[in-house]
Amino acid sequence: MDRWSPEDRSALMARVRNRDTSPELAVRKLAHAQGLRFRVNRRDLPGTPDLVFPRYRLAVFVHGCFWHRHSGCKRATTPKTRQDFWEAKLVRNVERDQQAAAALEGLGWQVMTVWECELKDQASVAQRLLASTRGLPPLSTSVDYG
Template identity: 45%
Template sequence: MRVTVKETREQRSAIMRAVKGRDTAPEIAVRTMLRRFAPGYRLHRKDVPGNPDIAYIGRKRAIFVHGCFWHGHECPRGARSPKANADYWRGKIARNVARDAAHQTALAAQGWRALTVWECELKDKAGVEKQLREFLG
């Protein structure tokens, strides 16, 4: 028999505050790849639209490393829908997707090129590295 404990709002809030927005495992995996062939990137530049995870200022290249769930990716992990508070999460993810699209538009307007690396794509590290090399080449 499984015992479930109902979380209080404060407990849930503490859990959500602990979710990292930077230096996540997928982001560190991408940075590790980039260090081998394209060092010199900058992290989380607030002066670049969308505050990209990785930015090459001189090349005007921005790389976003997105978690599939949080950014509504169309993969099994991104497509799953939480059972608790489903309306809130659908709205939250929809706002994230809209914000991401606005950032892409703002970057393009300033002459930047952007690449999004999805968390699920990192299962194929060679494929991601090839994609990064082509994007930066």
């Protein structure tokens, strides 16, 4: 049983933002500090990437571990209430992420995913951004969609 009334839960969930989140702002700050210039939330690209580096044809998605099911992450839990609803919703998020990445790659874009938990090591994220924009091989070649 949910400890919140349906009205309170609805108000709480309505406050969850889909842009300008703390992890996204942290990645923007890292990129800007590296001298990289970018556009934010380009709606004309599949999936509306969080950061777009047009010069390098790089699209960056900053994903929350809970909402996008980061595999192996302790933050990727499933709520105990309404499990069928949440499972369907979160699986659909992962499917949508995969479709957006495939569509962008089909258009000739590189796709990079930065997970919320990865921001604990900001130097590593900054290094991945630099490697991706300089044409160097990335530190991690695996793309994990959960």
